[in-house]
Amino acid sequence: MTKVLIATVKPFAKAxxxxxxxxxxxxxxxxSFFEKYNNQDELIEAVQDADAMIxxxxxxxxxxxxxxxxxxxxxRAGAGYDNVxxxxxxxxxxxxxxxxxxxxxxxxxxxxxxxxxxMRNHFNGTPGSELKGKKLGIHAYGNVGKNxxxxxxxxxxxxxAFDPFVPKExxxxxxxxxxxxxxxxxxxxxxxxxxxxANKQTxxxxxFALLSKMKKGATLxxxxxxxxxxxxxxxxxxxxxxxxxxxSDIAPDNRALIEDKYADRCFFTPKKMGAQTAEANIxxxxxxxxxIIGYLNDGITTFKVN
Ligand code: 3PG
Numbered sequence: 001m002t003k004v005l006i007a008t009v010k011p012f013a014k015a016x017x018x019x020x021x022x023x024x025x026x027x028x029x030x031x032s033f034f035e036k037y038n039n040q041d042e043l044i045e046a047v048q049d050a051d052a053m054i055x056x057x058x059x060x061x062x063x064x065x066x067x068x069x070x071x072x073x074x075x076r077a078g079a080g081y082d083n084v085x086x087x088x089x090x091x092x093x094x095x096x097x098x099x100x101x102x103x104x105x106x107x108x109x110x111x112x113x114x115x116x117x118x119m120r121n122h123f124n125g126t127p128g129s130e131l132k133g134k135k136l137g138i139h140a141y142g143n144v145g146k147n148x149x150x151x152x153x154x155x156x157x158x159x160x161a162f163d164p165f166v167p168k169e170x171x172x173x174x175x176x177x178x179x180x181x182x183x184x185x186x187x188x189x190x191x192x193x194x195x196x197x198a199n200k201q202t203x204x205x206x207x208f209a210l211l212s213k214m215k216k217g218a219t220l221x222x223x224x225x226x227x228x229x230x231x232x233x234x235x236x237x238x239x240x241x242x243x244x245x246x247x248s249d250i251a252p253d254n255r256a257l258i259e260d261k262y263a264d265r266c267f268f269t270p271k272k273m274g275a276q277t278a279e280a281n282i283x284x285x286x287x288x289x290x291x292i293i294g295y296l297n298d299g300i301t302t303f304k305v306n
Pocket of ligand 1: 056077079081273
């Protein structure tokens with residue numbers, strides 16, 4: 001019998017778990033939920049006999065791959081797969097997939113929610129300001145960026161985007177104005193919202209050269225990955241641009257220092273929670289389960305990333 005391990009340090013919502021169980025029951029697969037585990041050693045132990053895995057931000061290291069003797073497919077229930085060592089998986093013929101778009105509305109809603117929270121002075125009772133009429137620059141116009149644009153327009157924001165990988169016409173069709181360079185967008189917007197993946201090209205790419213272009217008092221919003229930020233240079237910006245704000249769903253390594261020095265100008269969620277909604281968990285969880293069955297039963301490789 002095919003064995004699926006659903007390894008999630010951060011468990012799926014109950015409703016998602018029920019639906020995933022239903023899908024595997026119907027397919028006649030054996031499955032187990034391995035949630036809230038404490039370390040990589042426990043994961044290495046748990047994967048030994050798995051044919052397939054569903055994960056979230058769980059780290060699939062070469063050691064995990066080596067331990068998983070029967071593994072044929074890993075599906076990252078979510079968008080970013082920077083937590084999976086693709087080289088090690090590919091070398092063993094293991095297919096890696098993601099579930100693009102399934103949790104993007106949840107992430108987009110959080111981005112706007114954090115913006116409101118910041119503009120209303122962390123709900124401290126003092127007069128803040130509104131999003132209406134402000135300029136929002138979306139850095140990378142994928143599934144999340146597109147949802148951010150839709151919601152921001154509801155707030156009455158002026159929406160811009162920079163994405164060299166998406167045709168200008170596609171973005172413009174959403175009523176979003178395209179900047180040809182990131183620099184121009186950073187220089188012109190009141191908010192910049194990051195939706196780039198973390199990869200060799202983007203790690204530490206949000207640096208002083210770019211952030212120093214931002215307007216006085218502008219806000220950087222990060223619901224993507226902390227690794228894309230050049231943290232030392234971010235600190236320099238906090239010092240130089242006196243009203244610069246940074247709000248993020250993925251706290252920086254130097255969180256304590258930033259919170260201590262610039263309490264009013266930053267906000268970090270206690271735990272990454274962009275995709276932490278029942279809806280996102282259900283969408284991504286169901287997609288992941290169906291993709292595993294589709295691959296193992298019928299060889300379907302849509303959403304394969306390696
Ligand atoms: C993603 O890449 O899909 C998001 O960052 C969600 O990550 P999570 O599943 O760990 O919440």
